Amino acid sequence: MTRSLLRHALILGLLSAIGPFAIDMYLPALPEIGRSLDADIRQVQLSLMAFFLSLGLCQLVYGPLSDLWGRKRPLYLGLSLFALGSIGCALAPDIESLIAFRFVAGLGACAGMVVPRAIVRDLHTGTEATRLMSLLMLVFSVSPVLAPLAGSAVIAWADWRWIFWAVTAAAVLAMAMMLVFMEETRPAAERTDSSVAGALSAYGQLLRDRHFLGLVLIGAFGMSSFFSYLANSSFVLIGHYGLSPTQYSFFFSINAAAFIGVAQVNARLCARLGLPGVIRLGVIGHAGTAVLLWALFTLAGVDRLDVLAALVFVSFGFLGLVIPTTSVLALEPHGRIAGTASALLGTLQMVTGAAVMAVISAFVDGSARPMVTGIGACALVAAALTWRTLAPARPAAAVVH
Template identity: 65%
Template sequence: MTPKFLRLALLLGLLSAIGPFAIDMYLPALPAIGADLKASTSAVQMSLLVFFIATGLGQVVVGPISDMVGRKSPLFVGLVIFAIGGVGAALAPNIEWLVFFRFVQGIGACAGMVVPRAIVRDLHTGTEAAKLMSLLMLVFSVSPILAPLTGSFIIESAGWRAVFWVVTAAALIALVMVMVLQETRPAEQRVGSSLGSALRGYRHLLGDRNFLGLTFIGAFGISSFFVYLSSSSFILIDHYGLSPSLYSVFFSINAVAFIGMSQLTGMLAQRFGLRRVVRTAVCGYAGFMVLLLVVTSFGIDRLDVLATLLFIGYGFLGLVIPSTAVLALEDHGEIAGTASALMGTLQLATGAVAMAVVGVFFNGTSLPMVAGIAGCAVLAFALAQLTLGRRHQATAAEAPAE
């Protein structure tokens, strides 16, 4: 693995992490925000939900634009919008303005989520793409480890509003990083890209069962984590009595499992093939999440049990997410930005729906959250059997990629 390969993975991972950093860093502050702004739990959760909705909707536009004008310009514009939203959120006088500026932040964050995946597809396919994607996930996944810890420290020392000033500063640093990024979609490759080609691309992708199946396997996997994001701070801080700092440590444990396993993706793909890796990993992921639901349903409400089973389940998920992303984009290099955008939009929309549904049943205990996580895992498992079990190119695809 060359230094250039590693530098690119670091850069793309950091750009991808800007949006998630804005989520994870303020999670420990959700109860404090509600108290300070005199807002209900559902209203505070809305500030998280609208971020996902805005990011999902924005990707539909940003992806095709990155095919038309290149990868760098959308990143610049997105980061500027993100910074504006961060300043607004930091100064928000009430929950309504906070929700609005979180929506603006989400619009800005979408470029950092969709464009790096397209850049990976511009440069690599197969095992090399899986290696780059897993390294990108390594950097990207540092956010769930460092962001809550950093956020809890900032909240305790300077209040929740300081979190948004910090993420705004991070966006400005990212703007400087984009300046050194090499354009991976040169002008000659953009000639055929237009609004019409984008619409045709979306129509083609929506008719591609393999693309949709792989996208939604990843979508339900990501949704289970979104459900955890939206509920965990209230459950762990209010229900289990953890401090914001201890909550951050607990939250980080699952990210460690995800990161560690995701780094095995390239090696396992080279030996067994990406499709076999996904089929096996999704079985482990669903099995342990269903086990957690069964245990919780029988009234075993223990933090150590919750931590252990989530750690194992999200470890398996670390193999599923990068593998399904690479496989879904494999056949769509000419419209990589559009395909990446549709993938991101569908996945974030699925996550938003899952969060909203679980939020309706939120009762202060872990059961609704665990039920939502297990439900997403089961749906991912079912889709994996349908998509990867009957794929007509299965024999060829199972061979390890060169």
């Protein structure tokens, strides 16, 4: 493994993790934010959904910008917006202001979601791209481990507002690292045929590409099953099972160990089974475990924290095979418009996740049932899309003479 590959994985992983870190770090503080700002569960969840919505929609802007301007300038713009929005969150006097500034922060954070995927496509294709994307996911997976622990440490030492000062500092650090250590991967000579009209045409081309859309939506519903857990886990684990914020942080972080473990074998599995084979394997494992989780908690009446922990761990481990591999396979034919294709991929995934969270929030009752139902339903949709998009080719029938 080359030093260059590791350097790119570290920098791109850190850039990609800025937005998720801003989510995961404040999850342990959601109940305290509600008490501090006199807001109910749905209002506090709305601050999360607002971040997801802007995180998804504005990727449609940053993707073409990264094709037009190069990869680094949109990242500087996005990280600056994220820092300003996070400062606003730290100073928010009420829940409405917090929701608005979280939306602004998402407008900036989405640059770190879309542009690194385009950089991966600039640098590599095929198995090498999967290797880099898996390494990126390895760095990215540190966020669910460290961020909730950092968030619980902050609220143990100070109030929840310091969480947003911390993520502001992280954005400034990311800009400094990018300035010093990251080269431009889309030089000016490659931008000459990029334009706003070309970006609109590219979006039209991608929206007519059923294979691209199928792969994107497999990843979207896979991610949405995780978002179902992300949006509800603090209320379920702290409110229903009685964990402290620090205990919740440890509980939440163990799921990242599944992603980290899978990231070590993903590239080797892709070399052996091919990218479509790895996606099929991951989706079958994820859906099977998620449906078992749903059946136990809704049909069999199980309500045990250890069962929830074990099945979520296994299910999200399989999901670690799906997310990076669908992204690589979707972007592979679209190197010329990699930024635009990455933007549409990210937008569809984040907007799908926000919609799923909105639906589940309507059924919140304090128990784990709405959460596990969302996880299971999204996993089944991902499985159906995989069967439709990546069904193995049938051998041609023999011709009888």
